Each structure stands twice: as C-alpha cells, then as structure tokens.
Amino acid sequence: MNHSDSLLLEILTLLPDKAFVLTETGRYAMTLGGADTRYYHSGSLLLGLTLHDIMPVPKADGFLQEIRQALASDCPRSLHYSLKESDIPALDGTPGPREELWFEASIQPLSSLIDGERTVLWVARNITESHQLRLELQQQAExxxxxxxxxxxxxxxxxxxxxxxxxxxxxxxxxxxxxxxxxxxxxxxxxxxxxxxxxxxxxxxxxxxxxxxxxxxxxxxxxxxxxxxxxxxxxxxxxxxxxxxxxxxxxxxxxxxxxxxxxxxxxxxxxxxxxxxxxxxxxxxxxxxxxxxxxxxxxxxxxx
CATH class of the missing domain: 3.30.70.270 (Reverse transcriptase/Diguanylate cyclase domain)
Structure with a gap:
C-alpha cells in the first residue's frame, strides 16, 4: 500500500459517519468510518454477514428493498430509521443501545461488482439528537x-x-x-x-x-x-x-x-x-x- 492509499484509508477510518458497502443480497462487503462514539460496536464485525443475520426480518426486508430500489433506478435514495437494543445482537459482547438511536441513510449505487453482485454505499448519519429536538419542539407546539x-x-x-x-x-x-x-x-x-x-x-x-x-x-x-x-x-x-x-x-x-x-x-x-x-x-x-x-x-x- 502506497502513502496515498494509507492516507486515504486513515481519513476514511476517522470519518464520524459509518459507511457500509452492501451487496444486492444484503451482505456487508466493506465498512468505513464510524469514529463517532455514539455507535455501539465496530462495523468490522459485520463483514460477511447479511442484513437478515443481524436484525429482525421486517427491518432487514425493508433495508433490502431500499437497496434494490436504489440499484433498479440507479439513483441515490435517503431513509430515516431507528435502531434499538432488540434490533442488533451483541456482536462483540456489548449490548446494543438502551435508548433508541435514529439515523439518516444515504444509499448510493456503485458501479463496482463484488463477487458478481451489484453494490451500494450506505452512509449512516446519527441524527438522534436532532430527532429528539424535533420531537420536543413538536410536543411544545401541541x-x-x-x-x-x-x-x-x-x-x-x-x-x-x-x-x-x-x-x-x-x-x-x-x-x-x-x-x-x-x-x-x-x-x-x-x-x-x-x-x-x-x-x-x-x-x-x-x-x-x-x-x-x-x-x-x-x-x-x-x-x-x-x-x-x-x-x-x-x-x-x-x-x-x-x-x-x-x-x-x-x-x-x-x-x-x-x-x-x-x-x-x-x-x-x-x-x-x-x-x-x-x-x-x-x-x-x-x-x-x-x-x-x-x-x-x-x-x-x-x-x-
């Protein structure tokens, strides 16, 4: 790995938002970023697993549908979703978040294939604080x-x-x-x-x-x-x-x-x-x- 590649990898690792490369069957092929401490386990533990391996079927089905729609349209998609302790297993022995976390996902189709499968870049931004603030403001207004x-x-x-x-x-x-x-x-x-x-x-x-x-x-x-x-x-x-x-x-x-x-x-x-x-x-x-x-x-x- 040359100096430029090392620098790029270090920069990607330090990005606060977690990014995943996911295949059209919902398999985690790559993880990047995620330096934000509000995440509760290392994304590297997801490599090789599928959405259905780590989360309830309804949520995994919904995520997989978003991936396939992005690939079918060849256009980016965005999605707001929540994760809580019951949604994700304790992959490294650490339980999921006790409070509900909210994320905004940007799903971008990629041109590269991995093991013959089409792929997307899924960037998850933690919006829990802004989501809670919006709920509080809405409650105050009502x-x-x-x-x-x-x-x-x-x-x-x-x-x-x-x-x-x-x-x-x-x-x-x-x-x-x-x-x-x-x-x-x-x-x-x-x-x-x-x-x-x-x-x-x-x-x-x-x-x-x-x-x-x-x-x-x-x-x-x-x-x-x-x-x-x-x-x-x-x-x-x-x-x-x-x-x-x-x-x-x-x-x-x-x-x-x-x-x-x-x-x-x-x-x-x-x-x-x-x-x-x-x-x-x-x-x-x-x-x-x-x-x-x-x-x-x-x-x-x-x-x-």
Missing part, C-alpha cells in the same frame, strides 16, 4: 402552555385524523365542548393567578376521569374539548353528563383558599355522514354549548 394538555392546534389535527377514519371506514367518533360557567367571577374574586390554577386543576381532574382513548384539549380561554373515538352521539351524552357532575363536585378550596365550586355547560355532537368537513362538526358542538348556556347553564345539550 401543548397548551398553561394547563399542559393538548392545545387547539392538536385538537384540529386529531379531529381531521378521526374524520378521515370516519369517511373511509365509518368509524364513529364524537366531540364534547364545555365551558366553565361564570369563570369571570373566579378571576374577579381571587385574581388571574388563582384563576389559572383553577383551570389547571380542572384540566387535571378531567384528564384523570376520561377513558384511555379519549383526548382532552384546551379549546380556548375557559373552554375545553374532548374527542371521543369509537363513540356515537348517544353514547357521548352520558359521558358528558358524568363529566359535568364530576366537576360540580370538585372542591377547589385548595386552589382558592375559600369555598369555591364551579359548574360547566357542555355541547355534544357526533360526526355524521352528511358532514363535509371537521368545521361542520365543531359548529354543531358549539351551537349545542351555547344552547346549554341559554337554558341556564350546568347542563349538557346535544346536536346529533
């Missing part, structure tokens, strides 16, 4: 800052998802929108800081009392919404009434320092085959809520 429950933006996303399921599979779902009655008197009597704490207490109380599949969101101000999957309108009404009764019995003295009980008014609606969009469902639930207020509050009204 949570209400005051109460910690989902916000209106997330509510709309959930409703659109269930609406698509209703249109395609006729899976029923319902919506409750409720408003804390005379909440302004809480702010006037105890101040806005106490009012905020009362809203947090109500949100926590409601969340603990709902079914596991239900989703509680802050709709705005002192209004909240509950999405009820696989629930018809007639089934949603008693759920809304139990929620109303539960909040009416909630003792808020720990928040306010004085006797304080509150009631809610609630509007219930269910997705209908005639609904053209989510906004139609929301409008019916809103109208039912305002009917409940007009009828004296502390009650549930449904528009089905």
């Amino acid at each position: 949570l209400d800052e005051l109460t910690g429950i989902f916000n209106r933006r997330k509510l709309m996303h959930i409703l659109h998802s269930h609406f698509s399921g209703f249109q395609r599979y006729r899976r029923p779902f319902s919506l409750i929108i409720f408003d804390v009655d005379h909440f302004k008197t809480v702010n006037d009597r105890f101040g806005h800081l106490i009012g905020d704490e009362v809203l947090r207490r109500i949100a926590g109380h409601c969340g603990a009392g709902l079914r596991e599949q239900d989703t509680l969101c802050r709709y705005g101000g002192e209004e909240f919404a509950v999405v009820l999957p696989h629930t018809s309108g007639t089934e949603a009404i008693p759920l809304a009434d139990r929620l109303r009764d539960s909040i009416a019995r909630l003792d808020l003295a720990a928040c306010t320092g004085a006797d304080c009980t509150l009631t809610i008014s609630a509007g219930v609606s269910a997705c209908l085959s005639s609904d053209k969009d989510v906004e139609t469902l929301l409008q019916r639930a809103d109208e039912a809520l305002y009917q409940a207020k007009a009828l004296g509050r502390d009650r549930v009204v449904a528009q089905l």
